[in-house]
Amino acid sequence: MPHSPFTRSGGLAPVPSNLNAAVFDLTSRRAKSSSPVAVVTGGSSGIGAEIVLDLARDHTVVAVGRNMERLQSIVEQASGPAPEAAASAHASTPSSGDGSVIAVFADLGDAETAAEILAEEIAPLGRVDVLVHCAATAPRLTVEDATPDDW
Numbered sequence: 001m002p003h004s005p006f007t008r009s010g011g012l013a014p015v016p017s018n019l020n021a022a023v024f025d026l027t028s029r030r031a032k033s034s035s036p037v038a039v040v041t042g043g044s045s046g047i048g049a050e051i052v053l054d055l056a057r058d059h060t061v062v063a064v065g066r067n068m069e070r071l072q073s074i075v076e077q078a079s080g081p082a083p084e085a086a087a088s089a090h091a092s093t094p095s096s097g098d099g100s101v102i103a104v105f106a107d108l109g110d111a112e113t114a115a116e117i118l119a120e121e122i123a124p125l126g127r128v129d130v131l132v133h134c135a136a137t138a139p140r141l142t143v144e145d146a147t148p149d150d151w
Contacts, residue, residue: 033126035058035059036058037060037122038132039062041064041133042064043071044068049070049074056078063101078099078101079100108135
């Protein structure tokens with residue numbers, strides 16, 4: 001049976017004792033985002049970066065990546081006009097202008113790092129409406145050399 005954070009009665013299950021309950025408390029004394037919140041891991045390149053730019057039109061996006069220079073470039077691109085708006089006065093995809101990008105430099109290979117990001121960068125926003133997981137590693141080895149852990 002897959003793990004679910006909900007009990008059969010519909011309420012939230014208790015937080016396991018080995019996890020910091022404060023990480024799961026999405027209440028904050030800081031201002032919350034008025035626009036939908038998206039978290040994109042692997043947001044500094046490739047598909048993840050394109051998803052960040054698309055969501056930034058009308059979401060507050062927390063872009064997590066391992067290349068700060070690229071993340072900064074994504075922030076700059078997202079703060080400029082949408083490509084179709086720059087190309088034509090009749091853009092097919094209007095933007096509400098409520099979006100922004102928060103760049104977070106991190107390697108998510110470490111569980112403690114992921115928990116810190118959740119507590120420090122995401123929780124203050126008050127909620128997560130969209131989660132896109134594009135972070136990955138690709139070890140360079142042959143199928144013959146791969147172990148079950150590599151998969």
